[in-house]
Amino acid sequence: MKEITYAQAINDAMCEEMIRDETVFFMGEDIAEYCGAFGVSRGMLEKFGKDRIMNTPISEQAFVGAGIGAAMVGMRPIVELMFSDFMCVCFDELVNEAPKMRFMFGGKVKVPMVMRTPSGGGTGAAAQHSQSLEACLAHFPGLKVVIPSTPYDAKGLLKTAIRDDNPVMFLEQKTLYRTKGMVPEEEYTIPLGVADVKRSGTDCSIITYGRMVQMSLEAAQRLMEEGINVEVVDIRSLVPLDHKTIIESVRKTRHVLIVHEAVQFGGFGGEIAGQIADSEAFYYLDAPIRRLGALSCPIPFNPNLEKAVFPTVEKIVAQVKSLL
Amino acid sequence: MIMWQMWIDMHLARYFEERVQWLFSKGLVHGTTHLGIGEEATAAGTIAAMKSQDYVFGTHRGHSQAIAKGIDVKYMMAEILARETGVCKGKGGSMHIADPDIHYFGADGVLGASAVMCVGTALATRKRKEEDRISVVFFGDGTSNEGATWEAMNLAAVWELPVLFVCVNNTYGMSTPIQDVMKDTDIAKRAYPFGMPAKTVDGNNVLEIYHASVEARKYVASGKGPMLLVENTYRISGHSKSDGNLYRTKEEIESWKEKCPIKAFRMYLIENELFTEEELDKAAKAAADEIEQAEEFAKASPEPSFDDLMNDVYA
Numbered sequence: 061m062k063e064i065t066y067a068q069a070i071n072d073a074m075c076e077e078m079i080r081d082e083t084v085f086f087m088g089e090d091i092a093e094y095c096g097a098f099g100v101s102r103g104m105l106e107k108f109g110k111d112r113i114m115n116t117p118i119s120e121q122a123f124v125g126a127g128i129g130a131a132m133v134g135m136r137p138i139v140e141l142m143f144s145d146f147m148c149v150c151f152d153e154l155v156n157e158a159p160k161m162r163f164m165f166g167g168k169v170k171v172p173m174v175m176r177t178p179s180g181g182g183t184g185a186a187a188q189h190s191q192s193l194e195a196c197l198a199h200f201p202g203l204k205v206v207i208p209s210t211p212y213d214a215k216g217l218l219k220t221a222i223r224d225d226n227p228v229m230f231l232e233q234k235t236l237y238r239t240k241g242m243v244p245e246e247e248y249t250i251p252l253g254v255a256d257v258k259r260s261g262t263d264c265s266i267i268t269y270g271r272m273v274q275m276s277l278e279a280a281q282r283l284m285e286e287g288i289n290v291e292v293v294d295i296r297s298l299v300p301l302d303h304k305t306i307i308e309s310v311r312k313t314r315h316v317l318i319v320h321e322a323v324q325f326g327g328f329g330g331e332i333a334g335q336i337a338d339s340e341a342f343y344y345l346d347a348p349i350r351r352l353g354a355l356s357c358p359i360p361f362n363p364n365l366e367k368a369v370f371p372t373v374e375k376i377v378a379q380v381k382s383l384l
Numbered sequence: 385m386i387m388w389q390m391w392i393d394m395h396l397a398r399y400f401e402e403r404v405q406w407l408f409s410k411g412l413v414h415g416t417t418h419l420g421i422g423e424e425a426t427a428a429g430t431i432a433a434m435k436s437q438d439y440v441f442g443t444h445r446g447h448s449q450a451i452a453k454g455i456d457v458k459y460m461m462a463e464i465l466a467r468e469t470g471v472c473k474g475k476g477g478s479m480h481i482a483d484p485d486i487h488y489f490g491a492d493g494v495l496g497a498s499a500v501m502c503v504g505t506a507l508a509t510r511k512r513k514e515e516d517r518i519s520v521v522f523f524g525d526g527t528s529n530e531g532a533t534w535e536a537m538n539l540a541a542v543w544e545l546p547v548l549f550v551c552v553n554n555t556y557g558m559s560t561p562i563q564d565v566m567k568d569t570d571i572a573k574r575a576y577p578f579g580m581p582a583k584t585v586d587g588n589n590v591l592e593i594y595h596a597s598v599e600a601r602k603y604v605a606s607g608k609g610p611m612l613l614v615e616n617t618y619r620i621s622g623h624s625k626s627d628g629n630l631y632r633t634k635e636e637i638e639s640w641k642e643k644c645p646i647k648a649f650r651m652y653l654i655e656n657e658l659f660t661e662e663e664l665d666k667a668a669k670a671a672a673d674e675i676e677q678a679e680e681f682a683k684a685s686p687e688p689s690f691d692d693l694m695n696d697v698y699a
Contacts, residue, residue: 085511111511117542122500122535129504129519132489133439135511137504152532156494157501159699166472167696169484204699226698299699 061244067100067237069211070176073218074101074138076247078108081136084222087114087123088140088176097142098178098237120150124175128158128227131173136222143189144179144231147197158227159202170225174218179207179231180271180321181370187358190366192270192322197229198298198331204228204252205298209273211241213296216250224252233271253300257309261291264315264380267306267332269295272319272371279376290380298328303335310341315383317350321370324353347383352376386432387658388667390590393428394646395671397448400457401621403675404447404464404478408625414466417478418445422588422620425645426552427452427522429593430613433601434520439487439505441498441521443552444479445619446491449522453488455481461678467685474688475696496532499523499549503536506545506610518546518604526557528571537610541578544609548600549575551612552587554619559631575612587617588645591652618643 064072078084086104088096092115095102105113116123120141127137141147147154158171181190198205206221206228208214214232221228258273259280266276273294280290293309295302310316316336318329329351336342336349355369401419408417420427423445431440431452442449450460455471463470464478471483482490489505492498502521509517527533528551540547551571555562562569575582581603585596593615600611618640622629629637653659 117535117538119535119539121496121532122503122539125497125500125532125536126504126507126539129489129501129506130508130511131504132484132501133505133508135508152494152497153500157492157497162698163696164472164476164480165482165484165490166470166475168472168482169489201697202699 061242063240064211064243065237066211066214066232066239066241067098069215069243070100070218070232071102071104073215073222075104075107077219077222078112083134084136084138085112085114086138086140087116087127089116089118089142091115091140096140098234100237120146121153124150124153125157127173127175128153128161128171131171132161132169136172138174138176138222141175141177144177144193145188145191147177147193154197154203155200159200162226163202171227172225174221174228174230176230176232178234180233180235181359181366182235182271184361184363184366186361190359192320194231194298195322195326195328195331198328202227203299205231206252206296207231207233207270207298208296209233209236209270209294211239212243213250213256213294215243216248217252217296220249220252223249228252231270235271252297253302255293255295255302255305257291257305258294259290259292261289261313263289263313264317264383265291265293265309265313266317266319266376266380267293267295267309268319269298270321272321275371275373276319276376278373279380282373282377283380288380288384301335306332306335307339307341310336311344314344314346316345317352317376317379317383319352319371319376322353323356324351325356327351327353329353350379350383352379386594387653390428390432390594391649391653391664392667392671393432393448393452394424394590394649395668396451396457396674397424397427398646399672399675400447400451400461400678403679405621413464415477416624416626417464418624419621420445420448420554420619422640422644423552423554423617424448425590425593425649426550426587426615426617429590430520430550430597430615433594433597434518435516437487437517439489439502439517439519441489441502441519442491443498443522443524444491444493445524446481446522447478450481450488450490454486455483455488457674458678458681462682462685465682466687467682468688468692469681469685473692495523495527496530499533499536502547503540503545506540506547507543510545516605518548518601520548520550522550522552524557525551525553525555525562525571526560526565528574529565537575537578537580537612540610541580544607546604546607547610548604549610549612551614553614553616556619556623556631558623571614572612580610580612582612582614584614584616587615588643588648590645590649617645
């Protein structure tokens with residue numbers, strides 16, 4: 061095992077897959093010399109050259125569309141969108157093209173493409189560079205949606221995503237890029253659609269993902285000091301969703317709080333709540349299913365206001381207590 | 385022989401679409417379809433100049449493109465009648481007819497997307513160092529206003545990719561005449577900012593299209609980058625089944641019927657004594673018979689099974 065950052069884990073996953081498979085290549089805005097807005101692709105240009113590490117014009121429809129086209133004829137492109145908010149300028153490619161080709165053409169074509177993009181707030185980047193738009197992506201049949209919370213998960217999940225024969229949206233968490241974690245030195249992958257119980261507990265389940273996992277673990281730590289034993293389930297991928305692990309956890313703890321940093325209204329928490337309410341876990345609940353997401357508000361620039369919009373450790377603690 | 389092939393392809397396309405139109409009027413076709421009656425020369429002439437390994441992206445008005453690329457009309461008719469034997473198993477319909485097995489990436493329902501994806505297949509070709517394979521994208525005058533089309537042209541140009549952009553200018557975007565939506569209707573000029581050569585041809589003259597396409601393919605395959613070919617034609621049929629032709633006069637449509645690309649080609653072939661009237665009629669009759677058989681095949685085919693619904697759904 062070695063300790064590396066979340067950004068390095070992503071970089072390592074890409075490099076290993078590019079060495080393993082020559083059909084894998086990487087393109088996006090300013091990913092070569094500049095190494096991307098968050099420095100994720102540091103050293104890759106030197107390793108692989110400009111034929112495989114390709115700067116694109118500021119032209120999301122063109123390079124996302126080109127990724128789909130290349131994937132349709134057997135390449136495995138990794139495409140980076142500089143900020144996940146920019147997916148809005150290539151929504152046709154993400155919604156109408158990549159996820160639909162295989163089905164619409166009677167199964168004769170596949171789109172093995174990974175779209176990596178930094179997502180979420182907490183960086184003072186304001187309303188157009190801080191969103192968490194995963195719920196709308198999860199809504200479209202044909203897109204897989206992955207959001208890793210640790211370096212270990214990021215590396216293992218990204219390697220699987222690159223090997224997947226279908227389009228995968230890989231939403232990275234900006235504020236986690238510099239966080240560190242232990243990662244095996246030997247080869248490993250993590251299947252999509254398997255949740256990870258990050259902390260086992262008995263009194264309340266927190267179902268979460270992304271940067272809220274760490275906050276939920278901190279909240280669990282504080283609650284433990286008060287004798288409340290919280291379980292933290294990191295779903296890791298929204299599509300496919302590990303329904304079973306969620307239901308088992310809720311059955312065990314009889315209380316559930318769903319936490320995500322995306323806007324609560326219409327957020328993915330609603331889907332998780334629906335899955336719980338539709339299942340046998342409903343009969344085990346001792347309190348209503350509770351959700352905690354961001355306020356319905358564009359993300360403000362001011363740091364104090366921004367903090368007020370998102371879930372915090374304090375808010376998570378308070379919500380858990382209110383359930384018990 | 386190329387001319388013979390183009391003669392047959394144009395007839396298959398014409399008869400296919402006329403038959404689809406008739407089936408529609410009888411309420412036998414579900415959904416919608418976009419016919420390109422009068423535009424047959426653009427597909428037949430362009431694709432005849434391409435090689436079988438070339439990737440072709442068609443339009444939503446793409447029956448003639450699919451036929452010229454080699455999709456069997458039998459499976460295409462079955463698709464339009466939503467049958468299990470359809471080229472997309474009844475899951476795509478007229479707007480999504482495609483057959484990746486023969487490098488035809490079909491009809492796409494959202495305008496502009498084919499152009500950017502076409503840049504991608506050309507990029508793959510470059511990465512694999514495949515020298516004699518180009519990527520061709522058909523799009524209409526309306527789509528030439530889409531941002532995606534401009535982005536595709538820019539990317540193909542700056543990466544010098546082997547893409548042939550083919551604009552089938554049929555004068556109307558649905559009901560809107562091009563002069564209402566373009567300051568300058570000379571679409572070929574849209575290649576200039578990207579340093580691409582462009583050529584405009586009479587889109588009702590299949591031989592002119594063919595010869596220009598041969599030259600265009602030669603240029604694109606030589607590694608010099610993309611090129612734009614503009615083929616000016618006219619859609620005699622309505623935009624789709626909802627079209628009441630309220631935006632144009634009967635006289636205008638009639639005047640274009642006189643300029644029918646099939647009529648013009650027939651005159652050329654006979655005047656130059658390349659084929660006899662009998663030979664041409666016989667081939668046309670064979671095409672008509674093939675469409676009739678395609679209809680019979682489609683009608684005799686089963687509906688898709690519910691068991692197949694979730695196949696090819698992976699997420």
